[in-house]
Amino acid sequence: MKTIDNLNFLNKRALVRVDFNVPLNDHFEVTDTTRIVAAIPTIKKIIELGGSVILMSHLGRPKEGPTNKYSLKHTVNTISHLLGLPVDFTDDCIGDEAYSKSGALKPGHVLLLENLRFYKEEEKGDVDFAEKLSKHGDIYVNDAFGTAHRSHASTAVIAQFFAPDAKCLGYVMANEVASIDKVINGAEAPFTAIVGGAKVSDKILIIEQLMNKANNILIGGGMAFTFVKAMGGTIGKSLCEDDKLDLATELLAKAKAKGVNLYIPTDAVIADNFANDAAIQHCNINEIPEGWMGLDISTETINTYSEVIKNSKTILWNGPMGVFEMSNFENGTKAVALAICEATKHGAYSLIGGGDSVAAINKYNLANQVSYVSTGGGALLEYIENGTLPGVSAID
Ligand code: AMP
Numbered sequence: 564m565k566t567i568d569n570l571n572f573l574n575k576r577a578l579v580r581v582d583f584n585v586p587l588n589d590h591f592e593v594t595d596t597t598r599i600v601a602a603i604p605t606i607k608k609i610i611e612l613g614g615s616v617i618l619m620s621h622l623g624r625p626k627e628g629p630t631n632k633y634s635l636k637h638t639v640n641t642i643s644h645l646l647g648l649p650v651d652f653t654d655d656c657i658g659d660e661a662y663s664k665s666g667a668l669k670p671g672h673v674l675l676l677e678n679l680r681f682y683k684e685e686e687k688g689d690v691d692f693a694e695k696l697s698k699h700g701d702i703y704v705n706d707a708f709g710t711a712h713r714s715h716a717s718t719a720v721i722a723q724f725f726a727p728d729a730k731c732l733g734y735v736m737a738n739e740v741a742s743i744d745k746v747i748n749g750a751e752a753p754f755t756a757i758v759g760g761a762k763v764s765d766k767i768l769i770i771e772q773l774m775n776k777a778n779n780i781l782i783g784g785g786m787a788f789t790f791v792k793a794m795g796g797t798i799g800k801s802l803c804e805d806d807k808l809d810l811a812t813e814l815l816a817k818a819k820a821k822g823v824n825l826y827i828p829t830d831a832v833i834a835d836n837f838a839n840d841a842a843i844q845h846c847n848i849n850e851i852p853e854g855w856m857g858l859d860i861s862t863e864t865i866n867t868y869s870e871v872i873k874n875s876k877t878i879l880w881n882g883p884m885g886v887f888e889m890s891n892f893e894n895g896t897k898a899v900a901l902a903i904c905e906a907t908k909h910g911a912y913s914l915i916g917g918g919d920s921v922a923a924i925n926k927y928n929l930a931n932q933v934s935y936v937s938t939g940g941g942a943l944l945e946y947i948e949n950g951t952l953p954g955v956s957a958i959d
Contacts, residue, residue, distance in 0.1 A: 564732060564737060564740060564741070565730070565731040565732065565958060565959075566731055566732050566733070566734065566737045567605060567608055567609060567612075567704060567731055567732075567733060567734070568608075569731060570702060570728065570729070570731050571612075572609050572612035572613055572614030572702065573612065573613035573614065573670075574613060574614070574670055575613075575614045575615075575700075575701040575702050576614065576615050576616075576617060576665060576668055576699065576700045576701050576702070577609045577614045577615065577616050577617070577700055577701070577702045577703075577704050578617045578619065578665075578696070578697070578699045578700025578702065578703050578704070579602075579605065579606065579609070579616055579617065579618055579619070579704040579705075579706055579733060580619055580620070580703075580704070580705045580706060580707045580710075580717050580718055580721075581598075581602045581605075581618050581619070581620050581706050581707055581733075581735075582598050582601075582602070582620060582706075582707035582708065582709040582710060582735075582938075582939075583598060583599055583602070583618070583620035583622060583635060583638055583642070584598065584620065584621055584622050584623065584709065584710075585597075585598050585599060585622070585638060585641075587632075587637055591632075591637040592637070593637070593638055593641045596641060596645065597938070598709070598938070599638065599641055599642055599645055600645060601735050601938060602618075602706055602733070602735060603645055603646055604734050605704065605706045605733035605734045605735065606618070606646060606673065607646070608734070609704070610648070610670075610671050610673075613670050614670060614702070615668040615669060615670050615671065615672045615673070615674075616672075616673045616674070617665050617668065617673075617674045617675075617676060617699045617700055618642070618650075618673065618674065618675045618676065619656060619675075619676045619679055619696065619699075619717055620635060620675075620676075620678070620679065620707065621678055621679045621680040621685065621710070621717075622634070622635050622638070622678045622680070623678075623680075624680065625678060625680050625681055628681050628682075629654075629677070629678075629681045630681075633678050633680070633681075634654075634677065634678060635652070635675055635676075635677055635678050636652050636654065636677070638675070639652050639675060642673075642675065646673065648671075648673055649672075649673070650673045650674070650675055651664060651672070651673065651674045651675070652674070652675050652677075653665075653674065653675075653676055653677060654677050655676075655677050655681075656676040656677050656678070656679050656681070656682070656696065657682075657692075657695045657696065657698075661676060661677075661699070662698060662699070665698075665699040665700070676699070679696075679715075679716070679717050684716055685715055685716045685717060686713070686715055686716075687715075687716070688714045688715050688716055688719070688720045689716050689720070690716075690720055692716045693716035693717070693720040693721040693723075693724065694721075694724055696716060696717055696721055697721050697724035697725065700725075701729060702725065702729045702730065702731070703721060703722060703724075703725040703729065703730040703731075704730070704731055704732070704733045705718065705722070705730075705731075705732055705733065705736055705954050705955075705957070705958060706732065706733025706734065706735045706736050707735075707736070707954070708735050708736050708739040708937075708938055708939040708942055708954075709938060709939040709941075709942060710939075710942070710954065711736065711739075711939065711942045711946075711952040711953065711954030711955060712939075712941050712942040712945040712946070712952050712953065712954070713953065713954070714953040718953065718954045718957075719953040719954050719956075719957040720957075721957075722957035722958055723957075730957075730958050731958060732955070732958055735938065736954070736955070738935075739937060739938065739939065739942075739943075740946075740955060742914055742934070742935040742937065743914065743916075743937070743943060743946050743947065745877075745912060745914075746877055746879050746912065746914045747776060747946075747947055747950070750776060750777075750876075750877040750912075751876040751877050751912070752778055752876060752877070753778040753779060753874060753875045753876055753877075754776060754777045754778050754779070754875065754876070754877040754878075754879075755777060755778065755779040755780075755781065755871055755872055755875040755877070755878050755879075756773045756776075756777040756779070756780050756781070756878075756879045756880075756881075757780075757781045757783065757868070757872070757878070757879070757880040757881070757882075757884075757899060757903075758770055758773070758780060758781070758782055758783070758786075758881055758882055759782070759783035759784030759786065759787075759881070759882030759883050759884050759885075759896075759920070760784045760785065760786060760881070760882030760883060760917070760919060761784060761785040761786065761802065762785065762786055762802075762804060763786035763789045763790070763804055763807050763810070763811060764804055764807055765786075766786060766881075766882065767807075767810060767814075768944075768948045769881070769944050769947055769948055770814060771814070771817070772947055772948050773879075773947070774814075774817060774818055774821050774823050774825075775821075777823060777879075778823065778824065778875075779823070779824045779826065779871050779875070780818065780823060780824070780825045780826065781826045781868050781871060781872075781899075782825065782826060782827050782828070783828060783860055783864075783868070783882070783883070783884035783885070783895060783896075783899070784882050784883055784884055784885060785801070785802035786802075786882075787827060787828050787848070787857070787860075788801040788802055788803045788848075788857060789802075789803050789804050789807050789808060789811045790811045790814075790815065790827045791827060791828075791848050791849050792805075792808060792811075793808045793809075793811035793812045793815070794812075794815070794827070794849065795849070796848065796849025796850070796851075797849065797850060797851060797852075798848075798849075798851050798857065799833065799851035799852055799853055799854060799855040799856055799857070800853075800854060800855065800856045801831075801833075801851060801855075801856040801857040802856070815827075824871075826867065826868065826871065827848075828848050828860045828861075828864040829847065829848055829863050829864050829867070830845060830846065830847055830848055830860070830861035830862065830863045830864050831845070831846060831847075831848040831851065831857035831858075831859065831860060831861050831864075832844075832845055832857070832858055832859040832860070832861050832885065832891070832892060832894070832895075833845070833846055833851050833852075833855040833856060833857050833858065834855065834856055834858050834891075834892070835854060835855055835856075837856065837858070837886075838889075839889040839890060839891050839892075841891075843891060845861045845862070846861075848864075858885050858886045858889070858891075858892040859884065859885030859886065859887075859891075859892040859893070859894060859895045859896075860884050860885060860895035861895075864895070865894065865895055865898045865899075868884075868895075868898070868899060868902070869898055869899070869901075869902040872899065872902035872903055872905075872906050873902055873905055873906050873909075874906075875906055875911055876910070876911050876912070877911060877912050877913075878903055878906060878907075878911055878912070878913040878914070879913075879914050879916070879947075880899070880900075880903060880913070880914070880915045880916070880920050881915075881916055881917035881920055881943070881944070882917055882919060882920055883895075883896040883919050883920060883923050884896045884898075884899055887919075887923050887926070893926075896923050897923075897927055900923060900924055900927050900929050901927075901929070903915070903929075903933055904929050904932035904933060907932060907933050907934055908932070911934075912934045912935075913933040913934045913935070914933075914934060914935045914937060915930075915933050915935070915936045915937065916936070916937030916939075916940065916943035916944075917937075917940045917943060917944065921936055921937070921940075924936060942954075
Protein backbone atom coordinates (compact mmCIF):
# COMPACT_ATOMS: atom_id res chain seq x y z
CA MET A 564 0.00 0.00 0.00
CA LYS A 565 1.50 3.33 -1.09
CA THR A 566 0.97 6.16 1.39
CA ILE A 567 2.32 9.68 1.78
CA ASP A 568 5.24 8.21 3.73
CA ASN A 569 6.56 6.68 0.49
CA LEU A 570 6.61 9.84 -1.67
CA ASN A 571 8.77 12.96 -1.89
CA PHE A 572 6.68 16.10 -1.38
CA LEU A 573 9.51 18.65 -1.28
CA ASN A 574 8.42 21.71 -3.31
CA LYS A 575 5.54 19.67 -4.73
CA ARG A 576 1.88 20.64 -4.93
CA ALA A 577 -0.22 17.80 -3.50
CA LEU A 578 -3.78 17.59 -4.77
CA VAL A 579 -5.61 15.87 -1.91
CA ARG A 580 -9.13 14.42 -2.28
CA VAL A 581 -10.62 14.68 1.19
CA ASP A 582 -14.11 13.95 2.51
CA PHE A 583 -15.27 17.31 3.87
CA ASN A 584 -18.91 16.41 3.36
CA VAL A 585 -19.75 17.79 6.81
CA PRO A 586 -23.12 18.81 8.29
CA LEU A 587 -23.87 22.57 8.39
CA ASN A 588 -26.52 24.33 10.49
CA ASP A 589 -28.84 27.15 9.34
CA HIS A 590 -26.01 29.65 9.91
CA PHE A 591 -23.71 27.53 7.72
CA GLU A 592 -21.56 26.54 10.67
CA VAL A 593 -19.95 23.09 10.73
CA THR A 594 -21.78 21.09 13.41
CA ASP A 595 -19.63 17.92 13.30
CA THR A 596 -15.92 18.29 12.55
CA THR A 597 -15.06 14.55 12.63
CA ARG A 598 -14.23 14.31 8.93
CA ILE A 599 -12.08 17.42 8.92
CA VAL A 600 -10.26 16.33 12.07
CA ALA A 601 -9.58 12.97 10.42
CA ALA A 602 -7.83 14.59 7.44
CA ILE A 603 -5.56 16.92 9.45
CA PRO A 604 -2.64 14.45 9.93
CA THR A 605 -2.39 13.93 6.16
CA ILE A 606 -2.34 17.67 5.44
CA LYS A 607 0.14 18.41 8.22
CA LYS A 608 2.49 15.64 7.09
CA ILE A 609 2.62 16.89 3.49
CA ILE A 610 3.42 20.37 4.75
CA GLU A 611 6.05 19.00 7.12
CA LEU A 612 7.62 17.24 4.13
CA GLY A 613 7.96 20.57 2.29
CA GLY A 614 4.91 20.45 0.05
CA SER A 615 1.84 22.59 -0.48
CA VAL A 616 -1.73 21.28 -0.36
CA ILE A 617 -4.72 21.76 -2.66
CA LEU A 618 -7.79 20.29 -0.99
CA MET A 619 -10.79 19.10 -3.00
CA SER A 620 -14.06 17.60 -1.78
CA HIS A 621 -17.76 17.36 -2.36
CA LEU A 622 -20.38 18.74 0.04
CA GLY A 623 -23.96 17.47 0.00
CA ARG A 624 -25.83 16.71 -3.17
CA PRO A 625 -26.20 19.95 -5.13
CA LYS A 626 -28.59 19.45 -8.05
CA GLU A 627 -28.38 22.78 -9.86
CA GLY A 628 -24.69 23.69 -10.01
CA PRO A 629 -23.26 26.34 -7.67
CA THR A 630 -25.52 26.82 -4.61
CA ASN A 631 -24.58 28.85 -1.52
CA LYS A 632 -25.97 26.15 0.77
CA TYR A 633 -23.45 23.64 -0.55
CA SER A 634 -20.44 25.94 -0.84
CA LEU A 635 -17.25 24.67 0.79
CA LYS A 636 -16.40 28.28 1.67
CA HIS A 637 -18.44 27.66 4.84
CA THR A 638 -15.79 25.16 5.98
CA VAL A 639 -12.70 27.35 5.48
CA ASN A 640 -12.56 28.81 9.01
CA THR A 641 -13.06 25.42 10.64
CA ILE A 642 -10.31 23.80 8.54
CA SER A 643 -7.98 26.71 9.22
CA HIS A 644 -8.68 26.58 12.95
CA LEU A 645 -8.13 22.80 13.18
CA LEU A 646 -5.01 22.96 11.04
CA GLY A 647 -3.56 26.02 12.72
CA LEU A 648 -2.77 27.55 9.32
CA PRO A 649 -4.46 30.01 6.95
CA VAL A 650 -6.50 28.32 4.21
CA ASP A 651 -7.10 30.09 0.92
CA PHE A 652 -10.26 29.38 -1.10
CA THR A 653 -11.20 29.51 -4.76
CA ASP A 654 -14.87 29.67 -5.70
CA ASP A 655 -14.51 27.34 -8.66
CA CYS A 656 -12.69 24.02 -8.67
CA ILE A 657 -11.38 24.55 -12.22
CA GLY A 658 -10.97 27.70 -14.36
CA ASP A 659 -8.42 30.51 -14.56
CA GLU A 660 -8.61 31.82 -11.01
CA ALA A 661 -8.38 28.33 -9.54
CA TYR A 662 -5.35 27.47 -11.69
CA SER A 663 -3.58 30.72 -10.96
CA LYS A 664 -4.05 30.20 -7.21
CA SER A 665 -2.92 26.56 -7.22
CA GLY A 666 -0.06 27.38 -9.63
CA ALA A 667 1.28 30.09 -7.32
CA LEU A 668 1.02 28.02 -4.13
CA LYS A 669 4.20 28.08 -2.02
CA PRO A 670 5.37 25.21 0.22
CA GLY A 671 3.48 25.25 3.48
CA HIS A 672 0.41 26.88 1.94
CA VAL A 673 -3.09 25.40 1.71
CA LEU A 674 -5.82 26.06 -0.85
CA LEU A 675 -9.38 24.68 -0.79
CA LEU A 676 -11.25 24.27 -4.08
CA GLU A 677 -15.02 24.85 -4.34
CA ASN A 678 -17.43 21.88 -4.21
CA LEU A 679 -16.57 19.38 -6.95
CA ARG A 680 -20.23 18.40 -7.35
CA PHE A 681 -21.10 21.84 -8.70
CA TYR A 682 -20.06 20.07 -11.91
CA LYS A 683 -22.21 17.08 -12.82
CA GLU A 684 -19.11 15.66 -14.49
CA GLU A 685 -17.72 14.80 -11.05
CA GLU A 686 -20.25 12.06 -10.25
CA LYS A 687 -20.31 10.90 -13.87
CA GLY A 688 -16.61 10.17 -13.64
CA ASP A 689 -15.97 12.39 -16.67
CA VAL A 690 -12.42 11.91 -17.96
CA ASP A 691 -11.98 15.47 -19.29
CA PHE A 692 -13.14 16.95 -15.99
CA ALA A 693 -10.76 14.63 -14.10
CA GLU A 694 -7.90 15.76 -16.33
CA LYS A 695 -8.77 19.42 -15.66
CA LEU A 696 -8.69 18.76 -11.91
CA SER A 697 -5.39 16.93 -12.21
CA LYS A 698 -3.70 20.14 -13.46
CA HIS A 699 -3.77 21.52 -9.92
CA GLY A 700 -1.20 19.14 -8.49
CA ASP A 701 2.11 17.36 -9.04
CA ILE A 702 1.04 14.52 -6.75
CA TYR A 703 -2.45 13.06 -6.20
CA VAL A 704 -3.42 11.88 -2.72
CA ASN A 705 -6.72 10.11 -2.07
CA ASP A 706 -7.82 10.43 1.54
CA ALA A 707 -11.60 10.27 1.09
CA PHE A 708 -12.62 6.83 2.33
CA GLY A 709 -16.32 7.75 2.48
CA THR A 710 -16.42 8.08 -1.33
CA ALA A 711 -13.79 5.47 -2.21
CA HIS A 712 -16.53 3.11 -3.44
CA ARG A 713 -17.47 5.61 -6.16
CA SER A 714 -15.75 5.85 -9.54
CA HIS A 715 -16.07 9.62 -9.60
CA ALA A 716 -13.73 12.02 -11.43
CA SER A 717 -11.87 13.09 -8.28
CA THR A 718 -11.91 9.75 -6.44
CA ALA A 719 -10.73 7.29 -9.09
CA VAL A 720 -10.69 8.54 -12.70
CA ILE A 721 -8.17 11.31 -11.95
CA ALA A 722 -5.48 8.83 -10.87
CA GLN A 723 -4.65 7.94 -14.50
CA PHE A 724 -3.18 11.44 -14.98
CA PHE A 725 -0.48 10.86 -12.39
CA ALA A 726 2.57 8.61 -12.74
CA PRO A 727 2.78 5.60 -10.38
CA ASP A 728 5.25 7.44 -8.13
CA ALA A 729 3.05 10.57 -8.04
CA LYS A 730 -0.09 9.11 -6.42
CA CYS A 731 -0.80 7.54 -3.07
CA LEU A 732 -3.29 7.08 -0.23
CA GLY A 733 -3.56 9.52 2.69
CA TYR A 734 -3.59 8.36 6.29
CA VAL A 735 -7.40 8.12 6.61
CA MET A 736 -7.58 5.78 3.62
CA ALA A 737 -4.50 3.81 4.63
CA ASN A 738 -5.86 3.20 8.15
CA GLU A 739 -9.27 2.15 6.86
CA VAL A 740 -7.82 -0.20 4.27
CA ALA A 741 -5.39 -1.73 6.77
CA SER A 742 -8.12 -2.32 9.34
CA ILE A 743 -10.51 -3.94 6.87
CA ASP A 744 -7.70 -6.06 5.43
CA LYS A 745 -6.91 -7.25 8.91
CA VAL A 746 -10.47 -8.50 9.31
CA ILE A 747 -11.10 -9.80 5.83
CA ASN A 748 -7.73 -11.24 4.86
CA GLY A 749 -5.86 -11.72 8.09
CA ALA A 750 -8.58 -12.63 10.56
CA GLU A 751 -7.50 -14.69 13.51
CA ALA A 752 -10.11 -17.38 14.31
CA PRO A 753 -12.70 -17.50 15.70
CA PHE A 754 -13.93 -14.68 13.47
CA THR A 755 -17.43 -13.48 14.37
CA ALA A 756 -19.41 -11.13 12.16
CA ILE A 757 -22.46 -9.44 13.67
CA VAL A 758 -24.91 -8.24 11.07
CA GLY A 759 -28.02 -6.32 12.04
CA GLY A 760 -30.12 -3.44 10.82
CA ALA A 761 -33.46 -3.04 9.17
CA LYS A 762 -33.44 -5.03 5.95
CA VAL A 763 -31.98 -8.31 4.85
CA SER A 764 -31.98 -7.08 1.24
CA ASP A 765 -29.33 -4.47 2.10
CA LYS A 766 -27.04 -7.07 3.63
CA ILE A 767 -27.34 -10.14 1.39
CA LEU A 768 -24.05 -9.65 -0.43
CA ILE A 769 -22.12 -8.97 2.74
CA ILE A 770 -23.58 -12.03 4.48
CA GLU A 771 -22.68 -14.19 1.47
CA GLN A 772 -19.12 -12.83 1.41
CA LEU A 773 -18.74 -13.25 5.15
CA MET A 774 -19.67 -16.90 4.84
CA ASN A 775 -16.33 -17.40 3.09
CA LYS A 776 -14.43 -15.80 5.96
CA ALA A 777 -16.28 -15.93 9.28
CA ASN A 778 -16.72 -18.82 11.71
CA ASN A 779 -19.83 -17.28 13.28
CA ILE A 780 -22.42 -14.89 11.86
CA LEU A 781 -24.84 -13.38 14.38
CA ILE A 782 -28.01 -11.97 12.85
CA GLY A 783 -30.04 -9.28 14.60
CA GLY A 784 -32.30 -6.29 14.04
CA GLY A 785 -35.32 -6.14 11.77
CA MET A 786 -33.72 -8.45 9.23
CA ALA A 787 -33.85 -11.39 11.65
CA PHE A 788 -37.62 -11.75 11.18
CA THR A 789 -37.35 -12.65 7.51
CA PHE A 790 -35.16 -15.58 8.60
CA VAL A 791 -37.56 -16.54 11.41
CA LYS A 792 -40.55 -16.55 9.05
CA ALA A 793 -38.57 -18.51 6.46
CA MET A 794 -37.95 -21.14 9.17
CA GLY A 795 -41.70 -21.43 9.80
CA GLY A 796 -42.06 -19.10 12.79
CA THR A 797 -44.89 -16.65 13.38
CA ILE A 798 -43.64 -13.08 13.64
CA GLY A 799 -46.81 -10.96 14.08
CA LYS A 800 -46.38 -7.59 12.43
CA SER A 801 -42.56 -7.54 12.73
CA LEU A 802 -40.54 -6.15 9.86
CA CYS A 803 -40.36 -8.78 7.09
CA GLU A 804 -39.40 -8.88 3.43
CA ASP A 805 -41.71 -11.54 2.05
CA ASP A 806 -39.96 -11.54 -1.31
CA LYS A 807 -36.72 -12.52 0.43
CA LEU A 808 -37.98 -15.63 2.26
CA ASP A 809 -36.48 -18.03 -0.29
CA LEU A 810 -33.23 -16.17 -0.13
CA ALA A 811 -33.17 -16.42 3.67
CA THR A 812 -33.71 -20.19 3.35
CA GLU A 813 -30.88 -20.38 0.83
CA LEU A 814 -28.54 -18.44 3.12
CA LEU A 815 -29.34 -20.80 5.99
CA ALA A 816 -28.60 -23.82 3.79
CA LYS A 817 -25.41 -22.26 2.45
CA ALA A 818 -24.13 -21.58 5.96
CA LYS A 819 -24.80 -25.18 6.91
CA ALA A 820 -22.98 -26.48 3.83
CA LYS A 821 -19.98 -24.25 4.54
CA GLY A 822 -19.86 -25.14 8.23
CA VAL A 823 -20.48 -21.53 9.29
CA ASN A 824 -22.50 -21.03 12.48
CA LEU A 825 -25.29 -18.70 11.34
CA TYR A 826 -27.12 -17.61 14.51
CA ILE A 827 -30.72 -16.39 14.34
CA PRO A 828 -32.15 -14.85 17.56
CA THR A 829 -34.22 -17.21 19.71
CA ASP A 830 -36.18 -14.64 21.72
CA ALA A 831 -37.37 -11.07 21.28
CA VAL A 832 -38.65 -7.97 23.03
CA ILE A 833 -42.00 -7.36 21.38
CA ALA A 834 -44.24 -4.28 21.34
CA ASP A 835 -47.82 -3.59 20.26
CA ASN A 836 -46.68 -0.42 18.53
CA PHE A 837 -43.53 1.11 17.00
CA ALA A 838 -43.03 3.51 19.91
CA ASN A 839 -40.98 3.71 23.09
CA ASP A 840 -44.12 3.89 25.24
CA ALA A 841 -45.75 0.86 23.59
CA ALA A 842 -46.84 -2.15 25.69
CA ILE A 843 -43.91 -4.60 25.95
CA GLN A 844 -43.51 -8.38 26.37
CA HIS A 845 -40.72 -10.91 25.98
CA CYS A 846 -41.32 -14.13 23.99
CA ASN A 847 -39.77 -16.78 21.77
CA ILE A 848 -38.92 -15.14 18.49
CA ASN A 849 -40.91 -17.70 16.47
CA GLU A 850 -44.07 -17.26 18.56
CA ILE A 851 -44.84 -13.56 18.25
CA PRO A 852 -48.59 -12.99 18.67
CA GLU A 853 -50.77 -11.35 16.06
CA GLY A 854 -50.60 -7.54 16.29
CA TRP A 855 -47.19 -7.48 18.02
CA MET A 856 -43.76 -6.72 16.57
CA GLY A 857 -40.23 -7.64 17.57
CA LEU A 858 -38.08 -4.58 18.24
CA ASP A 859 -35.05 -6.04 20.05
CA ILE A 860 -33.37 -9.31 20.94
CA SER A 861 -34.14 -10.59 24.46
CA THR A 862 -32.21 -12.23 27.33
CA GLU A 863 -31.48 -15.69 25.90
CA THR A 864 -30.20 -14.28 22.61
CA ILE A 865 -28.20 -11.59 24.39
CA ASN A 866 -26.52 -14.29 26.50
CA THR A 867 -25.77 -16.54 23.53
CA TYR A 868 -24.45 -13.70 21.37
CA SER A 869 -22.36 -12.20 24.19
CA GLU A 870 -20.76 -15.60 24.82
CA VAL A 871 -19.87 -16.10 21.15
CA ILE A 872 -18.47 -12.58 20.91
CA LYS A 873 -16.38 -12.88 24.06
CA ASN A 874 -14.82 -16.11 22.71
CA SER A 875 -13.85 -14.48 19.40
CA LYS A 876 -10.46 -13.25 18.25
CA THR A 877 -11.73 -11.14 15.33
CA ILE A 878 -15.03 -9.24 15.32
CA LEU A 879 -16.83 -7.24 12.66
CA TRP A 880 -20.03 -5.41 13.60
CA ASN A 881 -22.42 -3.82 11.15
CA GLY A 882 -25.96 -2.89 12.10
CA PRO A 883 -27.89 -2.68 15.41
CA MET A 884 -29.69 -5.60 17.10
CA GLY A 885 -32.89 -3.62 17.62
CA VAL A 886 -34.42 -0.16 17.53
CA PHE A 887 -31.62 1.18 19.73
CA GLU A 888 -32.75 4.78 19.19
CA MET A 889 -35.60 4.01 21.64
CA SER A 890 -34.46 3.28 25.22
CA ASN A 891 -36.82 0.31 25.68
CA PHE A 892 -35.35 -1.48 22.66
CA GLU A 893 -31.65 -0.71 23.05
CA ASN A 894 -30.57 -3.50 25.43
CA GLY A 895 -29.55 -5.97 22.72
CA THR A 896 -27.44 -3.44 20.84
CA LYS A 897 -25.86 -2.16 24.04
CA ALA A 898 -25.08 -5.70 25.25
CA VAL A 899 -23.43 -6.57 21.95
CA ALA A 900 -21.38 -3.36 22.08
CA LEU A 901 -20.24 -4.19 25.63
CA ALA A 902 -19.37 -7.78 24.71
CA ILE A 903 -17.25 -6.47 21.82
CA CYS A 904 -15.40 -4.14 24.21
CA GLU A 905 -14.84 -7.02 26.62
CA ALA A 906 -13.44 -9.23 23.84
CA THR A 907 -11.22 -6.36 22.66
CA LYS A 908 -9.88 -5.94 26.17
CA HIS A 909 -8.82 -9.60 26.06
CA GLY A 910 -6.95 -9.24 22.79
CA ALA A 911 -9.56 -9.56 20.02
CA TYR A 912 -9.43 -7.22 17.02
CA SER A 913 -12.79 -5.46 16.58
CA LEU A 914 -13.93 -3.37 13.63
CA ILE A 915 -17.16 -1.41 13.84
CA GLY A 916 -18.53 -0.09 10.57
CA GLY A 917 -21.69 1.09 8.95
CA GLY A 918 -23.64 4.19 10.00
CA ASP A 919 -25.92 2.82 12.68
CA SER A 920 -23.50 0.62 14.55
CA VAL A 921 -21.11 3.58 14.66
CA ALA A 922 -23.97 5.73 15.99
CA ALA A 923 -24.65 3.03 18.61
CA ILE A 924 -21.04 2.68 19.76
CA ASN A 925 -20.88 6.47 20.07
CA LYS A 926 -24.19 6.60 21.95
CA TYR A 927 -22.65 4.41 24.65
CA ASN A 928 -19.29 6.23 24.56
CA LEU A 929 -17.48 3.00 23.74
CA ALA A 930 -15.62 4.03 20.58
CA ASN A 931 -12.29 4.09 22.41
CA GLN A 932 -12.79 0.53 23.69
CA VAL A 933 -12.91 -1.14 20.28
CA SER A 934 -10.01 -1.59 17.86
CA TYR A 935 -11.28 0.52 14.96
CA VAL A 936 -14.38 2.50 14.05
CA SER A 937 -14.71 2.88 10.29
CA THR A 938 -15.77 6.25 8.88
CA GLY A 939 -17.33 4.95 5.68
CA GLY A 940 -20.45 2.80 5.78
CA GLY A 941 -21.02 2.19 2.07
CA ALA A 942 -17.31 1.98 1.32
CA LEU A 943 -16.73 -0.54 4.11
CA LEU A 944 -19.54 -2.82 2.95
CA GLU A 945 -18.43 -2.63 -0.66
CA TYR A 946 -14.83 -3.34 0.27
CA ILE A 947 -15.96 -6.51 2.04
CA GLU A 948 -18.26 -7.48 -0.83
CA ASN A 949 -15.73 -6.90 -3.64
CA GLY A 950 -12.34 -7.18 -1.97
CA THR A 951 -11.31 -3.74 -3.23
CA LEU A 952 -12.62 -0.23 -3.98
CA PRO A 953 -12.31 1.95 -7.10
CA GLY A 954 -10.51 4.64 -5.08
CA VAL A 955 -7.93 2.14 -3.85
CA SER A 956 -7.37 0.17 -7.06
CA ALA A 957 -6.91 3.45 -8.99
CA ILE A 958 -3.84 4.11 -6.85
CA ASP A 959 -2.50 0.54 -7.05
P1 AMP B 1 -29.55 -0.29 8.78
O1 AMP B 1 -29.41 1.12 8.31
O2 AMP B 1 -30.06 -1.24 7.75
O3 AMP B 1 -28.30 -0.78 9.48
O4 AMP B 1 -30.73 -0.27 9.86
C1 AMP B 1 -30.66 0.46 11.03
C2 AMP B 1 -32.03 0.73 11.52
O5 AMP B 1 -32.72 -0.47 11.73
C3 AMP B 1 -32.03 1.46 12.85
O6 AMP B 1 -32.59 2.74 12.68
C4 AMP B 1 -32.92 0.60 13.73
O7 AMP B 1 -33.83 1.32 14.50
C5 AMP B 1 -33.66 -0.28 12.75
N1 AMP B 1 -34.08 -1.54 13.36
C6 AMP B 1 -33.33 -2.39 14.06
N2 AMP B 1 -34.05 -3.42 14.51
C7 AMP B 1 -35.31 -3.22 14.08
C8 AMP B 1 -36.54 -3.95 14.24
N3 AMP B 1 -36.58 -5.08 14.93
N4 AMP B 1 -37.64 -3.44 13.66
C9 AMP B 1 -37.57 -2.30 12.96
N5 AMP B 1 -36.46 -1.55 12.78
C10 AMP B 1 -35.34 -2.02 13.34
